[in-house]
Amino acid sequence: MTEAAEQVLTHRKQQVLEPGLRTPPTDTISPPQSEDESSSVKGLATDTAPKKKSGFSDGDIPDDYVTRTLEREPALPPVQMKNILGEIQWVSFTILTVTPLLALYGIFTTHLSMKTFAWSVFYYFFSGLGITAGYHRLWAHRSYVATRPLEYLLALMGTSAVQGSIHWWARGHRAHHRYTDTDLDPYGAHHGLLWSHLGWMIVKPRRKPGVADISDLRKNPVIKFQHKLYLPLILFMGFILPTIVAGFGWNDWRGGFYYAAVARLVFVHHSTFCVNSLAHWLGEASFDNKMTPRDHFITALVTVGEGYHNFHHQFPMDYRNAVYWHQYDPTKWFIATMKMVGLATHLKKFPDNEVQKGRVAMSLQKINDQQSKLSWPKNYNDLPVISWDDFQEESKTRPLIVIHGFIHDVSSFMDEHPGGRHLLAGRIGKDATVAFNGGLYAHSNAAHNLLSMMRVGVLDGGYQLAIDDIKRTERARAAAAAASASVAAGATGPGAAGGASSAASTATEQADGTPIPEYSTPIPKVEERNIDVKARSYVPPGQVYTILKRGELKANSVAQKNGGKVGRIL
Numbered sequence: 001m002t003e004a005a006e007q008v009l010t011h012r013k014q015q016v017l018e019p020g021l022r023t024p025p026t027d028t029i030s031p032p033q034s035e036d037e038s039s040s041v042k043g044l045a046t047d048t049a050p051k052k053k054s055g056f057s058d059g060d061i062p063d064d065y066v067t068r069t070l071e072r073e074p075a076l077p078p079v080q081m082k083n084i085l086g087e088i089q090w091v092s093f094t095i096l097t098v099t100p101l102l103a104l105y106g107i108f109t110t111h112l113s114m115k116t117f118a119w120s121v122f123y124y125f126f127s128g129l130g131i132t133a134g135y136h137r138l139w140a141h142r143s144y145v146a147t148r149p150l151e152y153l154l155a156l157m158g159t160s161a162v163q164g165s166i167h168w169w170a171r172g173h174r175a176h177h178r179y180t181d182t183d184l185d186p187y188g189a190h191h192g193l194l195w196s197h198l199g200w201m202i203v204k205p206r207r208k209p210g211v212a213d214i215s216d217l218r219k220n221p222v223i224k225f226q227h228k229l230y231l232p233l234i235l236f237m238g239f240i241l242p243t244i245v246a247g248f249g250w251n252d253w254r255g256g257f258y259y260a261a262v263a264r265l266v267f268v269h270h271s272t273f274c275v276n277s278l279a280h281w282l283g284e285a286s287f288d289n290k291m292t293p294r295d296h297f298i299t300a301l302v303t304v305g306e307g308y309h310n311f312h313h314q315f316p317m318d319y320r321n322a323v324y325w326h327q328y329d330p331t332k333w334f335i336a337t338m339k340m341v342g343l344a345t346h347l348k349k350f351p352d353n354e355v356q357k358g359r360v361a362m363s364l365q366k367i368n369d370q371q372s373k374l375s376w377p378k379n380y381n382d383l384p385v386i387s388w389d390d391f392q393e394e395s396k397t398r399p400l401i402v403i404h405g406f407i408h409d410v411s412s413f414m415d416e417h418p419g420g421r422h423l424l425a426g427r428i429g430k431d432a433t434v435a436f437n438g439g440l441y442a443h444s445n446a447a448h449n450l451l452s453m454m455r456v457g458v459l460d461g462g463y464q465l466a467i468d469d470i471k472r473t474e475r476a477r478a479a480a481a482a483a484s485a486s487v488a489a490g491a492t493g494p495g496a497a498g499g500a501s502s503a504a505s506t507a508t509e510q511a512d513g514t515p516i517p518e519y520s521t522p523i524p525k526v527e528e529r530n531i532d533v534k535a536r537s538y539v540p541p542g543q544v545y546t547i548l549k550r551g552e553l554k555a556n557s558v559a560q561k562n563g564g565k566v567g568r569i570l
C-alpha cells in the first residue's frame with residue numbers, strides 16, 4: 001500500500017460516524033451512541049486526544065487543541081474527478097437530488113389548490129420552527145427552557161424537516177460555533193459558498209469535526225426517543241402526515257404529497273442550508289468582523305429568522321437572532337409566545353449594554369478605517385516653529401495668515417474663498433483668528449478642516465507677543481546706536497569711543513530716519529507696508545505668478561538666535 005493510500009485509510013478509520021447530510025446514515029439512526037462513540041474525541045491521534053475524566057467530551061481538552069489537531073491529523077486529499085465516486089455520501093446525495101427532482105415533477109403535473117398551498121406554507125413554518133426554535137435555539141444553544149410537551153412538539157416538528165436527529169445535528173452545530181472558519185468546523189464557510197451550503201453533505205468530510213460536548217443532550221429523554229425512532233418518525237412527519245392531512249382534509253392526496261411533503265421539504269432544506277452558507281456570506285458584520293457570520297434581512301427572510309448571524313455568533317445563547325422589533329425573526333416571536341402560554345421559561349438575553357458595545361466597537365472600527373484613508377493635517381510636532389518677525393518677513397513673498405497659532409499658506413485658496421479673495425488678501429501677514437472665528441464670520445467645520453490642511457508652520461508663542469515688540473525695538477536701538485557711533489567715529493577718530501556710547505544710549509531714530517518705537521503693549525499694529533505687494537496679488541502657480549520655491553526662503557536666523565526650535569516654513 002502506498003503512503004498516501006495508508007494515510008487515507010488511517011483517516012477513514014478516524015472518521016467519526018457523522019454523516020454529511022442532516023439525515024443520518026443508518027449508523028446514526030441507531031440507538032444513542034455511547035459516550036465514546038458519539039464524541040468526536042474518538043479516533044484523535046492519541047497525543048492530541050483530550051482524556052475524559054469529567055464526563056464531558058472536552059473535559060481535558062488541551063489548550064492548543066485546534067492547532068495541534070490541524071497539524072497532526074492530516075485532512076483527506078481534495079476530491080478530484082478521478083476519485084469522486086468513492087468520495088460521495090450516497091444517502092445524502094440521493095435525498096438532496098431526488099427530492100428537488102420529485103418536487104419539480106409534482107409542480108408541473110399537479111394542480112395546486114389554495115388549501116394545499118396554505119397547508120404547505122403552514123407546514124414549511126412548522127418544520128422550519130422545529131429546526132430553528134427546537135434543534136437550534138433550544139437544544140444546540142440552550143437559549144431557553146422548554147416544558148416536556150413543548151420539547152416533544154419541537155422534536156416532531158424538527159423531525160419533519162428531515163435533517164438528522166437532534167443529537168447529531170446539535171453536536172455538529174456546537175462544533176461549528178466552536179471552530180468557526182477553521183477546518184474543524186464541519187461546514188466551514190471559508191471553503192466557499194457551495195461547500196457550506198451543500199458540498200459538506202454530499203462529499204465525505206475531509207476532516208473529522210472538532211470536539212464538542214453534548215453530554216447534556218445525551219441525558220434528555222426526548223432526544224433519546226427521537227434518536228431511537230428516527231427513521232419511522234421522519235417517514236411519518238416528513239411525508240405521511242402532510243399528505244394525509246390534505247388527503248383526508250380536502251381530498252387532495254397528490255397535492256398533499258408533492259407540495260406539502262416534498263416541495264415543502266426542499267424549501268426547508270435549503271432554508272436551513274442558507275444559515276450555513278448565505279448567513280456567512282451576505283450582509284454586515286455588525287458586531288465582529290474577525291469571522292464570516294453576517295447579518296442580513298434577506299437571510300432572515302429565507303431562514304425563518306436566523307439571518308442576524310453575526311449577532312448570533314457573538315451571543316449564541318441569546319434566544320433572539322434579531323434584537324430590534326422591526327427585524328424579521330419569527331423564531332423569536334414563536335419562543336416568546338411559548339413563554340406567554342406557559343410552555344417556555346428562562347429565555348436568555350445578553351445584557352443590552354454588551355450588545356450595544358459590540359455595535360459601537362464595529363462602528364468605531366469602520367470610522368477608523370475610513371479615517372485612515374483620508375489626508376489629515378500635519379501634526380504640530382512636524383511643523384517648524386517660526387517667530388513673528390520671520391512670519392512677517394516671509395509674508396512678503398507668499399500669502400501667509402496666522403489663525404489659531406498656526407501659520408497657513410493660503411495660496412491655493414485665495415481665488416476659491418467663498419467670502420472673496422479680498423478678505424484673505426487683507427489679512428496676509430496678520431493674525432486672523434478672531435475674524436475667522438466669528439469676529440467677522442463664524443466658519444463651518446468644513447472651513448476649519450480646510451484651513452488645517454494649509455498649515456506650514458507654528459507661530460512661536462502662538463500669538464504675536466509683546467516680546468517680539470521688545471526685541472524689535474532693541475534691535476532698532478542697537479542698529480541706530482551703531483550707526484550714530486560710526487558717524488561719530490568718522491568725525492572724531494578712534495578717540496571718540498565715549499561719544500559713540502553716549503550716541504547709543506540716546507539714539508531715538510533708526511538709520512532710515514524713522515523714530516524708534518517705544519515698547520508697546522498690547523501688540524503693535526502691523527503696518528501694511530510690511531506686506532509685499534506680490535503676496536497680496538498672489539495668483540496660484542502656473543498662472544501669472546509663481547511663488548518662491550521653498551529652497552529660496554531665507555533661513556530662520558532670528559528664531560535660531562533666540563535658541564528656539566527652528567526651521568523653515570514648509
Ligand code: HEM
Nearest residue numbers: 410418419423427432435436440441443444446447450451
Ligand atoms: C484660509 C482661511 C480661510 C478658509 C479656509 C476659509 C474658508 C471658508 C469657507 C469654506 C467658507 C464657506 C462657508 C463655510 O464653510 O463656513 C467661507 C466663507 C466665508 N469666509 Fe472664509 N475662510 C478663510 C478665511 C477667512 C477670513 C480670514 C475671513 C475674514 C476676514 C473670512 C470670511 C469669510 C466670510 C465673510 C464668508 C461668508 C461668505 C458668504 O457666504 O457670504 N474667511 N470661508
